[in-house]
Amino acid sequence: MATASDVAKAAGVSISTVSYALSGKRSISATTRDKVLKTAEELGYLPHASARMLAAKRSQIIAVTAPLHQDTDHTVHMQFAMEVTKSARECDYDTLLLVHDDAMEGMRRSAGTALADGIAVLDVDADDPRADLARGLDYPVVFIGIPHDTTGLICVDLDFEAAAALAVDRLADAGHASIGLVSHPRITMDRGSNFPLRFLEGFERRCRERGIAFAVAYPEATSARRAINELLTALPGMSGLILNTGSEVAADAVPALGARGRSVPDDVSVIAAGAAYSTERFAVPLDTIPLDAHASCAAAVDLLVAAIDRGEREPRTVLIAPEYRDFDSVRRAGVAEDVSQASA
Amino acid sequence: MATASDVAKAAGVSISTVSYALSGKRSISATTRDKVLKTAEELGYLPHASARMLAAKRSQIIAVTAPLHQDTDHTVHMQFAMEVTKSARECDYDTLLLVHDDAMEGMRRSAGTALADGIAVLDVDADDPRADLARGLDYPVVFIGIPHDTTGLICVDLDFEAAAALAVDRLADAGHASIGLVSHPRITMDRGSNFPLRFLEGFERRCRERGIAFAVAYPEATSARRAINELLTALPGMSGLILNTGSEVAADAVPALGARGRSVPDDVSVIAAGAAYSTERFAVPLDTIPLDAHASCAAAVDLLVAAIDRGEREPRTVLIAPEYRDFDSVRRAGVAEDVSQASA
DNA sequence: GCCCATCGTCGAAGCGCTTCGACAGCGTTC
DNA sequence: GAACGCTGTCGAAGCGCTTCGACGATGGGC
Numbered sequence: 001m002a003t004a005s006d007v008a009k010a011a012g013v014s015i016s017t018v019s020y021a022l023s024g025k026r027s028i029s030a031t032t033r034d035k036v037l038k039t040a041e042e043l044g045y046l047p048h049a050s051a052r053m054l055a056a057k058r059s060q061i062i063a064v065t066a067p068l069h070q071d072t073d074h075t076v077h078m079q080f081a082m083e084v085t086k087s088a089r090e091c092d093y094d095t096l097l098l099v100h101d102d103a104m105e106g107m108r109r110s111a112g113t114a115l116a117d118g119i120a121v122l123d124v125d126a127d128d129p130r131a132d133l134a135r136g137l138d139y140p141v142v143f144i145g146i147p148h149d150t151t152g153l154i155c156v157d158l159d160f161e162a163a164a165a166l167a168v169d170r171l172a173d174a175g176h177a178s179i180g181l182v183s184h185p186r187i188t189m190d191r192g193s194n195f196p197l198r199f200l201e202g203f204e205r206r207c208r209e210r211g212i213a214f215a216v217a218y219p220e221a222t223s224a225r226r227a228i229n230e231l232l233t234a235l236p237g238m239s240g241l242i243l244n245t246g247s248e249v250a251a252d253a254v255p256a257l258g259a260r261g262r263s264v265p266d267d268v269s270v271i272a273a274g275a276a277y278s279t280e281r282f283a284v285p286l287d288t289i290p291l292d293a294h295a296s297c298a299a300a301v302d303l304l305v306a307a308i309d310r311g312e313r314e315p316r317t318v319l320i321a322p323e324y325r326d327f328d329s330v331r332r333a334g335v336a337e338d339v340s341q342a343s344a
Numbered sequence: 345m346a347t348a349s350d351v352a353k354a355a356g357v358s359i360s361t362v363s364y365a366l367s368g369k370r371s372i373s374a375t376t377r378d379k380v381l382k383t384a385e386e387l388g389y390l391p392h393a394s395a396r397m398l399a400a401k402r403s404q405i406i407a408v409t410a411p412l413h414q415d416t417d418h419t420v421h422m423q424f425a426m427e428v429t430k431s432a433r434e435c436d437y438d439t440l441l442l443v444h445d446d447a448m449e450g451m452r453r454s455a456g457t458a459l460a461d462g463i464a465v466l467d468v469d470a471d472d473p474r475a476d477l478a479r480g481l482d483y484p485v486v487f488i489g490i491p492h493d494t495t496g497l498i499c500v501d502l503d504f505e506a507a508a509a510l511a512v513d514r515l516a517d518a519g520h521a522s523i524g525l526v527s528h529p530r531i532t533m534d535r536g537s538n539f540p541l542r543f544l545e546g547f548e549r550r551c552r553e554r555g556i557a558f559a560v561a562y563p564e565a566t567s568a569r570r571a572i573n574e575l576l577t578a579l580p581g582m583s584g585l586i587l588n589t590g591s592e593v594a595a596d597a598v599p600a601l602g603a604r605g606r607s608v609p610d611d612v613s614v615i616a617a618g619a620a621y622s623t624e625r626f627a628v629p630l631d632t633i634p635l636d637a638h639a640s641c642a643a644a645v646d647l648l649v650a651a652i653d654r655g656e657r658e659p660r661t662v663l664i665a666p667e668y669r670d671f672d673s674v675r676r677a678g679v680a681e682d683v684s685q686a687s688a
Numbered sequence: 689g690c691c692c693a694t695c696g697t698c699g700a701a702g703c704g705c706t707t708c709g710a711c712a713g714c715g716t717t718c
Numbered sequence: 719g720a721a722c723g724c725t726g727t728c729g730a731a732g733c734g735c736t737t738c739g740a741c742g743a744t745g746g747g748c
Contacts, residue, residue: 014727020706026725053393078419081441096405347735359736391734394734395735401736
C-alpha cells in the first residue's frame with residue numbers, strides 16, 4: 001500500500017502537508033491541495049488505520065455488546081446491531097461486535113486497550129452488571145435500554161411507559177372498558193429484562209387512572225392461545241387487547257381470539273405496542289406502536305459520538321416518544337354489536 | 345492507562361524485556377518474567393491496541409460483511425455473525441461488522457487501511473460481486489457460502505447437495521417413491537442465492553438416480569399452504585416431504601398437510617434439511633439435517649486465521665458433511681396404512 | 689584455562705500517522 | 719519603509735509497541 005510519505009514524494013510536498021491537505025485541519029492553498037488529492041487518488045492511497053489511531057489517539061471504533069440470553073430475540077438484536085453500525089458509519093465510526101459469554105471482559109478489554117473509543121450496550125437488564133462496570137470505567141458508554149439504577153449513565157430507549165399509556169388511551173378513548181395485555185414470557189420478566197417491566201407499569205398505572213378493568217397474561221414459547229384464554233377468563237367482557245410481546249405470539253393473537261369466537265377488530269380491538277416487527281402480513285394488520293430500532297440507535301450513536309468527540313459525558317436518560325401507526329384494528333366499543341349483527 | 349514503559353520502570357527492566365516477557369517470543373529468565381507479570385498485573389497494564397497493531401503490522405481484527413437483502417433471514421444471519429465472533433475470539437481476533445449498503449466499499453476499506461487482517465463473507469449469492477473483489481484484493485478472504493465461480497477463493501459451507509441426497513436416501517430407503525420438496529421463495533432463488541440452488545440440484549439428481557417421482561414448490565412469505573397444495577396436485581401420492589426453507593414455512597408444513605387430511609408421520613414422512621432452526625417445538629418434531637452455523641463458522645475462521653497467520657492462501661472449497669438427527673418423523677411406506685387403520 | 693556457544697537483557701530503529709512550533713514570503717498599516 | 723500579521727508549508731517530535739542486532743555473563747568442551 002502507498003503511504004503518506006509516498007504521496008508526499010510524488011506530489012513534491014512534505015508529509016505534514018499531505019496530512020493537512022487530506023484532513024483540512026490547516027489551511028492549504030487550493031493548488032497544493034488539489035495536487036495532493038490527485039496524487040493520493042492516483043496512488044490509491046488510504047491512510048493506515050493503526051497508524052492513524054495511534055497518532056490521533058482515537059480508533060474510530062465503537063464496540064457493541066450484546067450478551068445473548070437463551071430467550072433473546074435474535075431478529076431484534078440483529079436489527080439493533082445493524083442500526084448501530086449504520087448510524088456509526090455515518091459518523092465515521094466502525095463497530096466491533098462483542099458477543100462473548102463474558103460481556104464484561106469484552107468491555108474492559110476494549111476500554112483498557114483503547115481498541116474502541118466507546119461502547120454501545122444492547123439488551124439491558126434491570127439489574128445489568130454492565131451498569132456498574134460502566135460507572136467505574138471513565139469511558140464513553142451508552143445504554144440502549146434502561147437499567148434500574150441509571151446513576152451516572154447515559155441511556156436511550158423508547159418511552160415504554162408512554163407507549164403503554166398511549167395504547168391504553170387509544171382503547172379507552174374508543175370506549176373500551178376492559179383491556180387485556182399479553183406481555184412477555186415469565187422467564188424474560190424474571191430476568192428483570194427492562195422494557196417489558198416498564199411497559200407493564202405504564203399499562204397498569206394508566207388503566208387505574210382511567211378506571212379500566214385490566215388483566216395481564218405471560219405467554220410461553222410462541223403460542224398466544226393460553227395467554228388469550230387466561231385473559232378471557234379473567235375478563236369475560238374484554239374488548240381491548242394490547243400486545244407487548246414477541247412477533248410469533250403477536251401473530252398468533254388474532255387466530256387465538258378467533259378460536260374463542262372473537263373477531264378482530266369487530267369483537268376485540270387490538271394494538272401491538274413496542275413492536276419490533278411489522279404487522280402488515282398478519283392475518284389482520286394491527287395498529288402498531290413501533291419499537292423503532294433506527295431511532296433508538298441513531299440517538300444512541302449521536303450521544304456516544306458526542307461523548308467521544310466533544311467530551312459531553314453528563315449522565316442522562318433520553319426517552320423516545322412513541323408513535324402510533326393506524327391500521328384500523330381499533331373500533332369504537334358498542335359499534336361492534338351493530339357490525340356483527342349486520343353480518344350475522 | 346499504564347504503558348509498557350511504566351511497567352518497565354516499575355519492574356526495573358527495559359521496555360523490550362517487558363514485551364518479550366509478555367509475548368514469550370524470546371527466552372526470559374523465570375525470575376524476570378514473574379517480576380514483569382506481577383508488575384503488569386498490579387498496574388493493570390493492557391497493551392495499547394493501536395500501538396500493537398502498528399508495530400506488529402496486524403490488527404487482530406476480522407471484518408464480517410453481511411449485506412442485508414430484504415428477504416434475508418435475520419435470525420440466521422445473527423447466528424452466523426455471532427458464531428464467527430466467538431470462533432474468532434478463540435483465536436484472539438475481534439470482529440468488525442460491515443453492514444453498509446455498499447459491502448464492496450467496506451471490504452475495500454478494511455483491506456486498504458489494514459483495519460482488519462481478513463474478511464469473512466456471509467450471505468453469498470451465486471454471482472456475488474464480492475467474489476471478484478476478493479480475487480483482486482490479495483488479502484485473506486473466506487466465503488461462508490459458495491458462489492458459482494470459486495476460482496481463487498476459499499469457501500466453506502454445508503454440503504447442501506449431499507444433504508439433499510441424504511434426505512432423499514432416507515425417504516427412498518424407507519420405501520417412499522414420491523417425494524416433494526418445499527424450497528425457498530422465488531425471490532430468493534431468482535437472486536441466485538447459492539445454497540437453495542445447490543440443494544435443489546442435489547435433490548433432483550438423487551431423485552432421478554433412484555427413480556423417485558418428485559415435485560418442487562416455492563413458498564411465498566411465511567405460509568406453507570400453497571406450496572403443500574401445489575405438491576399434492578403434482579404428486580397425489582406424495583408420501584415423503586423434504587423442507588429446505590425458512591423456519592416459519594417449515595413450521596407451517598405439518599398444519600398445512602393436516603389441512604389436507606395428511607398426518608405426519610403416518611401419511612407423510614417429513615425431513616427438515618439445511619435447517620438453521622430447531623424443530624423440537626414444532627407441532628410434530630421433524631427429522632433434521634441441521635445447518636450448523638457453529639461448524640461452518642469455526643471452519644471458516646480457522647481457514648482465515650491460517651491465511652493470515654501462516655500465509656496459507658491456496659484456494660479451496662471445504663464442504664461440511666451433513667448430519668442426520670432422527671426425531672421419528674420418517675416411517676416406512678406402507679406401514680402408514682396399518683397405523684391409521686388401527687387408530688381409526 | 690581458553691574459546692565458543694548459549695542465554696538473558698538492553699538499546700534503538702522503526703511502524704505511518706498527527707500535530708505543534710517555526711518560519712519564509714507577502715500584503716497592510718501608519 | 720519598518721513593523722506587523724497572515725497564509726502556507728515544512729521539519730521534527732512523538733503515539734506505544736515489536737523486533738533486530740548487540741553484548742555481557744555463564745558454562746561446557748577440550
